[in-house]
Amino acid sequence: MLKDNVNWQVTGIELWAWYRFAVGEADEAKIARREVDWLLQAVSDVDRLSLQLGDVSRRDQVFLDRPWLEILDLWQRRLVQRQPLQYLVGSTPWRDFDLQVSGAVLIPRPETELLIDLAIDKFPNASGNWLDLGTGSGAIAIGLATAFPAAQIHAVDFSEEALMVARSNGSRHRLMNRIQFYQGSWWQPIDHLKGQCQAMISNPPYIPTATVLELAPEVVNHEPHLALDGGVDGLRDIRTLVNGAPDFLVSGGWWAIEMMAGQGNAVVGLLEKRGAYQNIQIVDDWAGFDRFVVATRL
Numbered sequence: 001m002l003k004d005n006v007n008w009q010v011t012g013i014e015l016w017a018w019y020r021f022a023v024g025e026a027d028e029a030k031i032a033r034r035e036v037d038w039l040l041q042a043v044s045d046v047d048r049l050s051l052q053l054g055d056v057s058r059r060d061q062v063f064l065d066r067p068w069l070e071i072l073d074l075w076q077r078r079l080v081q082r083q084p085l086q087y088l089v090g091s092t093p094w095r096d097f098d099l100q101v102s103g104a105v106l107i108p109r110p111e112t113e114l115l116i117d118l119a120i121d122k123f124p125n126a127s128g129n130w131l132d133l134g135t136g137s138g139a140i141a142i143g144l145a146t147a148f149p150a151a152q153i154h155a156v157d158f159s160e161e162a163l164m165v166a167r168s169n170g171s172r173h174r175l176m177n178r179i180q181f182y183q184g185s186w187w188q189p190i191d192h193l194k195g196q197c198q199a200m201i202s203n204p205p206y207i208p209t210a211t212v213l214e215l216a217p218e219v220v221n222h223e224p225h226l227a228l229d230g231g232v233d234g235l236r237d238i239r240t241l242v243n244g245a246p247d248f249l250v251s252g253g254w255w256a257i258e259m260m261a262g263q264g265n266a267v268v269g270l271l272e273k274r275g276a277y278q279n280i281q282i283v284d285d286w287a288g289f290d291r292f293v294v295a296t297r298l
């Protein structure tokens with residue numbers, strides 16, 4: 001989306017020639033072609049169809065939100081340094097929102113949207129105190145606050161830099177009266193909410209430490225390891241969420257997390273061992289992988 005003060009332009013033919021060239025570079029680098037479209041859509045007033053049909057080449061001018069050379073440099077950083085496009089343009093779509101992102105936060109993933117859908121299915125008219133632990137960009141908190149106008153959302157993150165991004169997203173979506181943000185580790189900053197929460201939702205770090213280093217360069221070199229690394233077995237933070245939640249949830253309160261595919265049985269085992277949950281269920285993602293576990297506080 002083009003910003004308000006537009007001072008830069010390029011000719012349609014020049015942009016079209018570069019687009020064709022960049023698509024070839026994307027193919028060679030095994031980057032999805034649509035990323036070139038996204039980049040140009042984010043920094044100029046072109047739409048995807050006019051790029052794909054070549055109509056843009058007939059325009060005298062295309063308006064840009066920054067100098068053309070800067071845009072070429074962004075693409076080089078995508079290609080050579082494998083920086084995620086979302087960080088380069090500073091935002092990402094997630095559910096119905098446009099969320100700001102920086103290198104301080106995980107780029108919210110499409111599968112995490114399912115956590116909000118699960119919550120809506122289970123509690124169509126939710127109210128009371130809802131927790132988003134490890135809020136990052138604020139995606140889950142914003143999704144919950146929008147879905148549940150009668151609920152109050154409490155969002156925690158250890159990273160002050162991440163919370164700055166989350167607050168900015170909350171403010172852009174006019175939800176700051178509905179979301180409270182806290183800096184600290186998991187349950188520590190919300191002690192005052194003990195026994196008063198309807199639900200806890202979390203997408204915690206869950207990747208085993210050794211596996212983090214094997215992730216795609218976009219992830220391992222650019223996304224915050226605080227958001228990824230779940231300790232030796234990947235379950236360090238999930239254990240904290242399993243063990244702490246019974247002190248915070250009301251009876252019948254809901255516990256829901258995202259995890260790494262393959263962790264389902266281990267997480268169910270932790271919940272069973274804690275002895276404070278019922279209706280423990282593994283839920284698959286769209287690709288059929290065990291991706292979420294939900295449970296109810298006894």
Ligand SMILES: C[S@@+](CC[C@H](N)C(=O)[O-])C[C@H]1O[C@@H](n2cnc3c(N)ncnc32)[C@H](O)[C@@H]1O
Pocket residue numbers: 105106107108109112133134135136137138139140156157158159162184185186203204205206226227228
């Ligand atoms: C996988 S990211 C999820 C971010 C966001 N909720 C999402 O779904 O896109 C995990 C988040 O947990 C936060 N985190 C890591 N350790 C934490 C801790 N001890 N206490 C609170 N948050 C923590 C990270 O900073 C990161 O923002």
